[in-house]
Amino acid sequence: MSDEPLWNARRVEVGVDPAAASSDARLVGPGDGPPPSGAWGSEARLAVADFVVVTAASIHQRLGDVAGVVVSAADRAGRVTSGSSTALAARLSRVQVTTGPGPRLAALERGETVYVPDLASDDRWGAYGPKVAALGAASSISVPVVAHDGATAVFEVYAGRTDGFDEDQRRAAAVVAHELVSSYTLALDVGRQAVDLDDLHAAIERRRHLDLALGILMQRAQVSEATATALLRTQSQQRDVPLLTAAAQVIASIPGTTGQDTTARFRSRAPLPPPRRAQPADVDDRLRSEGP
Numbered sequence: 643m644s645d646e647p648l649w650n651a652r653r654v655e656v657g658v659d660p661a662a663a664s665s666d667a668r669l670v671g672p673g674d675g676p677p678p679s680g681a682w683g684s685e686a687r688l689a690v691a692d693f694v695v696v697t698a699a700s701i702h703q704r705l706g707d708v709a710g711v712v713v714s715a716a717d718r719a720g721r722v723t724s725g726s727s728t729a730l731a732a733r734l735s736r737v738q739v740t741t742g743p744g745p746r747l748a749a750l751e752r753g754e755t756v757y758v759p760d761l762a763s764d765d766r767w768g769a770y771g772p773k774v775a776a777l778g779a780a781s782s783i784s785v786p787v788v789a790h791d792g793a794t795a796v797f798e799v800y801a802g803r804t805d806g807f808d809e810d811q812r813r814a815a816a817v818v819a820h821e822l823v824s825s826y827t828l829a830l831d832v833g834r835q836a837v838d839l840d841d842l843h844a845a846i847e848r849r850r851h852l853d854l855a856l857g858i859l860m861q862r863a864q865v866s867e868a869t870a871t872a873l874l875r876t877q878s879q880q881r882d883v884p885l886l887t888a889a890a891q892v893i894a895s896i897p898g899t900t901g902q903d904t905t906a907r908f909r910s911r912a913p914l915p916p917p918r919r920a921q922p923a924d925v926d927d928r929l930r931s932e933g934p
């Protein structure tokens with residue numbers, strides 16, 4: 643199956659060289675915009691970003707006389723992060739993002755190393771070769787890293803001269819790809835655990851807000867939790883807002899608060915007396931007199 647849809651997606655690019663890229667992750671290529679929230683949380687992004695940045699620097703040092711290294715890795719949500727070892731490598735990576743298919747994608751599709759001895763004269767990917775050659779890259783080698791669960795990464799090494807990689811460097815690149823499988827998988831696992839933890843914290847926070855809003859309604863109207871829940875759902879439907887938004891509105895209705903500092907106040911109150919059975923009209927009158 644082709645990886646083209648994945649590797650044509652928006653990318654986050656980071657770098658270890660301050661001249662290469664900001665230490666803050668940033669989007670490059672078509673469709674630039676803020677990173678999406680949700681499944682791919684900030685901690686998960688950092689786990690993959692740490693992997694690509696450290697790995698790019700490590701490969702550069704290991705292979706010796708090269709112009710730069712770019713490591714691109716996809717997390718399990720399909721988001722691609724690229725890390726570069728030099729300013730030149732960062733610029734070369736952006737060229738491949740903007741021009742489309744190149745040796746990076748070819749290496750992933752074939753599942754094998756792609757060596758380009760002369761980028762300036764190579765026309766397999768349209769304008770890509772001449773463009774990166776004009777920036778100072780004369781040759782390149784792209785090596786895929788495929789984890790056991792199908793997750794993919796690739797690293798690209800650039801040289802400043804044609805046919806710039808000897809046999810020892812090519813063998814070393816193959817060894818590095820094999821060694822990276824375990825560290826790449828570990829980075830993805832760390833990211834997944836961070837997402838799970840973020841989801842758990844979010845669920846706890848949602849439950850806390852709902853409980854607090856129900857407590858306010860129970861105290862105002864002197865009703866049971868079941869009746870307060872029905873009232874909150876009614877408010878949500880009448881105002882055409884999500885249930886959590888209705889809960890936030892109830893919390894924010896407490897005088898002198900913004901809805902964020904009321905938890906301690908309600909936790910410290912004495913237990914409420916057993917609720918009496920309230921008639922719907924009586925409950926509505928109380929709510930109208932005391933706010934939303």
